[in-house]
Amino acid sequence: MAEPLIVVKNLNKSFPGVHALKDIRFDLYPGEVHTLVGENGAGKSTLMKVISGVYQKDSGEILLDGKPVAIPNPKAAQKLGISIIHQELNLMNHLTAAQNIFIGREPKDRTGIFLDERTINKKAQELFGLLKIDIDPRVKIGELTIAKQQMVEIVKALSYDARVLIMDEPTSPLNDAEIEELFGIIRDLRSKGVAIIYISHRMDELFRISDRITVMRDGQYVDTLKVGETNLDHVISLMVGRSIEVTAPQVDLGANRPVMLEVRGLNRGKALKDISFTAKKGEILGFAGLMGAGRTEAARAIFGADPIDSGEIFVNGAKVSIRHPCDAVRHGIGYLSEDRKRFGIAVGMDVETNSAMASMGRFTGFAGFVKRKDIRKAAEDHVAKLSIKTPSLQQKLKFLSGGNQQKVVIAKWLIRNCDILFFDEPTRGIDIGAKQEIYSLLNELADAGKTIIMISSELPEILRLSHRIIVMCEGRITGELSASEATQERIMKLATQRETMVKAAAKQTVKE
Amino acid sequence: MATAATVKTEGAQKDAFTSSQAKQKILAFSSLVILIVGFSLASPNFFQPANLIAIMLATAVNGVLAVGVNFIIITGGIDLSIGTMMTLTAVMSAQAIVNWHLPIWVGLAVAILTGVICGGLSGVMVAKLKLPPFIATLGMNLFTKGLSLIIAHSKPIYFSDYPAYNQISMGSLFTFTEDFQIPNAVLIFFAVAIVSAIILTKTTFGRYTFAIGSNEEAVRLSGIDTDKWKIAVYAFCGAIVGVAGIMIASRLSSAQPALGQGYELDAIAAVVIGGTSMSGGEGTILGTIIGAFIISTLTNGLRILSVPQEWQIVTTGAIIIFAVYLDILRRRK
Amino acid sequence: MATAATVKTEGAQKDAFTSSQAKQKILAFSSLVILIVGFSLASPNFFQPANLIAIMLATAVNGVLAVGVNFIIITGGIDLSIGTMMTLTAVMSAQAIVNWHLPIWVGLAVAILTGVICGGLSGVMVAKLKLPPFIATLGMNLFTKGLSLIIAHSKPIYFSDYPAYNQISMGSLFTFTEDFQIPNAVLIFFAVAIVSAIILTKTTFGRYTFAIGSNEEAVRLSGIDTDKWKIAVYAFCGAIVGVAGIMIASRLSSAQPALGQGYELDAIAAVVIGGTSMSGGEGTILGTIIGAFIISTLTNGLRILSVPQEWQIVTTGAIIIFAVYLDILRRRK
């Protein structure tokens, strides 16, 4: 191999109360994909932020092309040819997709003073075309779903033509087709000699894309492995320090279970068309579909987060009127959002408060006083139960790693103890160990008689957990499969049953 | 095992955390202490019982307003109407007592009720009509200002025949010596502050106040009727403004319908000097009180030193910036 | 195939989008039009050339201030110093011309330079010292207020010997008839608005202004020196404030050192009525101009109708709320 492009030696970084990186080493060669894995809070993002100039190291050395470099700010990193896609979206919601991509590098018109909006849009369109992404460059970022926003982030990072490209969980909001496109791009870049640092919690991706894998644990370097010389189990055991038992796939439930939730004829604009389904007590009902299929919309509509045009909802056989999330929660429905930063947590508040947020009624005592002890007890229990990594219950959520934030949201709904729980992408950004924990948690909840509705874009996850699977496409329910009949192929077929295609097929049969 | 380890470090860190927090709290006073020491050295007339009481009294009305609006600012809102709303509550109280000859306690209830209604209305405009708080409360500012003048016929309403009313602010439950009487207004101020601090930190209402300021949508999606709570916060602030209205009317023995405009900025300034962020989600009552005291101490001290007024203004500006900068440095650590 | 289909619908949506946008823009004027029509029907004296010009003249200074502070509000900041800073720029200009006998153009440059320095200072406090904009500019407010009084010795400085200075605002490049002369102040206002609109929408400076207001951290992570640009925005607003200072001094033929306090609120109100969000990231110059016109038309119209002054205040409050609510309904669609 050639000379390493980046070498990190003995790097240390601390935050108040957290020694996030302890004597980390790391190296990166041109033309390789070097994957970084580790549990939530292992320090992966922190290391990347040090390399890209967002944080300053406390001690240690970073060598670029063999020479020590200082990276005081993101601009310096850019100048050194280091480009990063952050784990959290960093986009300007009020600007268009194209404007976001070219922020700081806007092309000017002939006068050299004014922005050349047409060129910006054209260039962005070209980039989108290259990646086969269907986004109008002129649309405001805030109006896109997070999956599309993530695509814009990726395009932006790519557009820098960097020597080092860091991708911190780029695929967590993407579906399989999009991930495939991304991998195509990554391979392409690798062949051009770009060095890529790749972070992901999706274990299946590791062996498809990486050349080498570095494992981190608790802020420490564990090992670096060549892909050809190791296997998944080994990596996982290095990551979590123990082996992980994989839960067995679900079997069908008896048909005679009582129905907990029934939705009839739900309509909402163009997003939802005639959604009807039932969910039984003790059942995990999977919702599958491609990005933008309307699963989130359906869950939000049932939960009262968005107004509906028509439709009826029955809980435990009784018709209920849900106009506002508080109605839903009152009827025992909880909703764990896919976009935790925007809809799930208050980043400025601490673990304790966030986890009690949905149950404040229960924690309110005499004269409106908060029962602090009870909250603390509940929070403590759930921090332990979900192994949430936090220095204290008073730590603000913004200082937790992404995966741990997600666990706090789960804790919030567990503490609420709802009968019906919507989990929208519950394992997004969660490490493999925690994922297993969440899976067994979902099973436990179902066994305890809760009704779980799980929306997920990871088919293996859907297949493994669901008793029954509902597939959506373009705002409609296109089919329902029992656990025994479900396969990846059948789900994908239903998930791509577009209305236009259905109509065309119908027409053809008529002609015949 | 891993869990045990985490718990252990947690304990250790927690101690470090609380003690540094305690230090932080003490340091929060530093600007104020520097001011007091500075003025005391500069003039022998400053650090006198009578003057300290005068400072406290001068802080009282602004302090109470600041405590009220602090709640709203913590939710991420703002209330520009508190000054003129205070006037309206004072006028309504006077109207009830002087013109309708109702008992004094009814007059007090009327003041607070007026505040609750006006505040609640602002809250409805913000929460239900989705008006920006700036506009809703600017409208309420004009509305209450005009209404005060109309109701009072642009003339003060005097409490001359109700000496007891004056005692609400200026009487003294705690008289130590002839020279050292703490006027009730100051006690009311501290009482409002303490009760508010308890409400803000110990009740569900307070929790929601912070939570809404931190991420309103997340709170709504946790099944909480955020609209209702926002209205409650504005109404609660209105109630506190009603208390301020009673305090000022009783101190002046009259409801002055033309006064009030501009008081909102002083109150908001106290809140922000006290470290509450205008973008919501954080803030303390203690900070607000310190902020209010910094303003009044500064004003009083510069006057005691007989600094010419224009230089007072310049100096106040500079010192406020400096005080807040000190506070920011303290927090950064 | 799928791509082609999407592209098609996209195109269709775009047309619908642009036309609905155009409709939106026209509808933005609706509150103003309703006001104008209403007042015209209510009084024959309202829709008269002289009165319309009076309205435009009354809008000019506030409008220019609003355009300036609009930039800052789009970045998510606020500037409470623009009113008194305007005064300081006027005083400095008068100082240069009347007391130092410098040529008029130097006096104008001095005004704008003063604005840039003061604005830049606020910017440094916000961007570098990380002071909340509210505090930094409140400090600057007091600072400029005091300084104006000190420099002018609390007395107006008159331009009596410089009739040309008065012509800057009150002369008329466009004289149609004796009755129908558009004063230069109005032209300057429109010029400032147009130039600002171009800068805001067509230049890097404008782009960063929006971007910082939308997500400052993201901009910083994109390798942009956000501090520098924020300082630039405050300094730019200062320059515009300097223009306003020249306009008011030339209109009054004097620099009035005590004037200015409270003007910032009017300007900010115009900005917010015009649909700019206080939390940053969005806003238009056109909206701001409409906002400024709504305020001045309302004030003028109610006067023309001889509404008693206290009722004027109440009505203004109600109509402002209503106008903004209309605008919110329009946007929601």
Add this chain to the structure above:
Amino acid sequence: QQQLYIPLISKGFQHQFWQAVKQGAEQAAKDYKVTITFEGPESETMVDKQIDMLSAALAKKPAALGFAALDSKAALPLLQKAKAANIPVIAFDSGVDSDIPLTTCATDNVAAAAYAADMMAKLINNEGEVAVIVHDQTSRTGIDRRDGFVNRIKAKYPKIKVVDVQYGAGDHLKSTDLAKAIIQAHPNLKGFFGANEGSAIGVMNGVKEMKKIGKIVVIGYDSGAQQIAAIKAGEMNGAITQNPVGIGYKTVECAVKALKGEKFPKVVDTGFYYYDKTNIDDPKIKAVLYQ
């Protein structure tokens, strides 16, 4: 038949003094069967806002105009316009630096404040420290009253020292706290002059709260129920009152006379009075006091 319309543009409207002027004007309007409006900006610093008011008033095509200029030079172009349209202008409260107004109905504030200084000197036996709270440092009335008082002390009473002059915006509460700080800073203070109603009440409250009643001579300005009560109770030694109702009445009266082509003097001095415990119930004084 349409009544003649005469707008009065004043310097303010919320304060009691202006309300009393308005009251006088309304009385005259009733007596002479004309319509008036009375308007003024919120603060006496808002020169340009007053000009906008003036210009709206002119748009209403008035028969005549009453005007109390915040800055007479700034208003000149509009006054010229009024003159060109043959609208008679009557100045009130303070003079307009121009010969356009046919007359000025005002109090001589300098003389009145100087008289307050004389009374102060008398009450403190011509020696000691005195302080002044004025409502505004840039408005004409503020300047005139301050200078009238201070200059008279300087000129005639060498043993009296004006130790502090500060400004309280006419705000009762702020003036109270201000007065207390001044008393604190000058423990030997003998006398205190408050140059308008808000300032006077502030001074009186301050003296009271600092428990210095009887030790500090308080002289106020203007009237109002609280000042009258304070004088009766001995908390305030005396005060200057103008004749605001008279100012308002005369302004409208002169305007009507001007429209009829009648003659009247170039200056209508509406006078001022010093009132204290001894003469407060005098009908002549009672007539000019407002409650």
